[in-house]
Amino acid sequence: DGGITQSPKYLFRKEGQNVTLSCEQNLNHDAMYWYRQDPGQGLRLIYYSQIVNDFQKGDIAEGYSVSREKKESFPLTVTSAQKNPTAFYLCASSIAGVGSYNEQFFGPGTRLTVL
C-alpha cells in the first residue's frame, strides 16, 4: 500500500526532553511538510522540504528542527526550546513542481503530550 506513516500515534514526554517524530512516505513524492494542529485551530506549517537535503522554515519553526537525508523520510524533532509542545502533529507529502496538481497527502498524525 502506498501512503504516509507516522509513529507513534501517541507520545508522552517529560518537560525539557527532546523528542523526534517519525514520518515516512512511499509515494515517491519530492515535497514533505510538518504541521501542528491545536484544538479548534487550523494547521500551522512548521517546516517543509521540496527536495532531499533541503528544507525551509514554515510559520512556526522556533523550537523545532528537521532533516531530509532521504526522499522517503522527514523526521521532526521537538526540542526543549519549544514552549508549548503539546499538540497534534501531522506530516504530509506532495508532488513538487510548478504547474502540477499538488494535493497534499497526510499521515495519521502523532499526538504529543508533554507532562
Next chain:
Amino acid sequence: GQQVMQIPQYQHVQEGEDFTTYCNSSTTLSNIQWYKQRPGGHPVFLIQLVKSGEVKKQKRLTFQFGEAKKNSSLHITATQTTDVGTYFCAGDAGGTSYGKLTFGQGTILTVHP
C-alpha cells in the same frame, strides 16, 4: 505574511439542510485547495481550484473560486450525517513558495439526524 480567514468557525445543521463555508485570502492565490478532516482523523484532500471564477462539483459538494482568486466557498446540498467533520481551505500563493499551503482555521460541521 499571507493570511487565510475562514468562516463560520462552527455550523450546526439538521440533516437535509444546506451548508456553506467561506474562505478569504489576504493575497491573490495561485490555487486553493479544500480538505476534510473527520473527528479523530487526518485531513483528506477534496479538490483543487486553479482558474479565476472556477466552479467544480462533486456530487452534493460545489466549490467556487472567486474572480480575483482571493476567495472561495464550499457548499454542501442536503447534508447527511456522513458530512460531519472539519472543512479546511488552504491557499497556495505560488511563485517561489509554490506548494506551500496556508490553511484557514476550518469550519466544524455538525449534522443532527
